[in-house]
Amino acid sequence: MVDGVLAARIAAELPAWTVAGEELVGRWRFPDFASAIAAAVHVGALAERADHHPELRLGWGFLEVRLTTHSAGALTSRDADLAAAAQAVLGAPRQAP
């Protein structure tokens, strides 16, 4: 579940992300595997800075970032903050999960 304020923020700032259950999911396409790994490392550095860690799924040509706040059992503003930071680096997600 997502509270109304957070849902409004996601709709406004993160429209290309998908809310799936308790997760906020963004997916990007890349031309090869190395680009996907490089993007994962970049998001990983943002995660370390925020001390908030997503699950990353990647392979040849794609990276998926899955955010939730385990301690809350829900999406929180920390997820939206990290999604916004990832989006600032990678651009908006370009493929639905």
Add this chain to the structure above:
Amino acid sequence: MVDGVLAARIAAELPAWTVAGEELVGRWRFPDFASAIAAAVHVGALAERADHHPELRLGWGFLEVRLTTHSAGALTSRDADLAAAAQAVLGAPRQAP
């Protein structure tokens, strides 16, 4: 499906890996997020060298490597080769998927 020769090789060389449908899956635990990212980068370098690319799933304290041969629609010796290379670097997987 896995042919008999490959199944025997997996049983002998890769007993801590799990065959799940068309995938060969290994999962490792780590003490933090940075270690999981570092391991993913290492496996990614092995994948680039082999020109054979797994799906990687990682988060705080874990890395999962999922191998299949898309062109064959099945597990092949290329998957076992890359699994063995990853295992040589990271040790045997230490947690079932």
